Amino acid sequence: MDRISAIRNVEDALRAFENGDADLADTERRVAAVLRTYATEFDGDDDVFRAVGEEPVDGTVVVAPSEPAARERLLAANGLDPGDGDGPGDADGPAFEIERV
Structure with a gap:
């Protein structure tokens, strides 16, 4: 997952929370999953x-x-x-x- 995709996925999770389609726990899980995926697929030199x-x-x-x-x-x-x-x-x-x- 590239950085832009990760940001979009986090925005989607926040939007669902703001619209009442997800509670805080669901939003936290989605954001953590996005970050975990981004970190494990990190494509930099480090x-x-x-x-x-x-x-x-x-x-x-x-x-x-x-x-x-x-x-x-x-x-x-x-x-x-x-x-x-x-x-x-x-x-x-x-x-x-x-x-x-």
């Missing part, structure tokens, strides 16, 4: 990575050029300092692994 582990990072998906960059982006996306990861000496942050999607 890769798509997902965090698997402790909250709040578990399930977060980012696009990054490498695993170290993905780790920083995953932490930043969750409002955490990149020094809070589960690397050596980082016992205070959430423990998580990174998988390429």
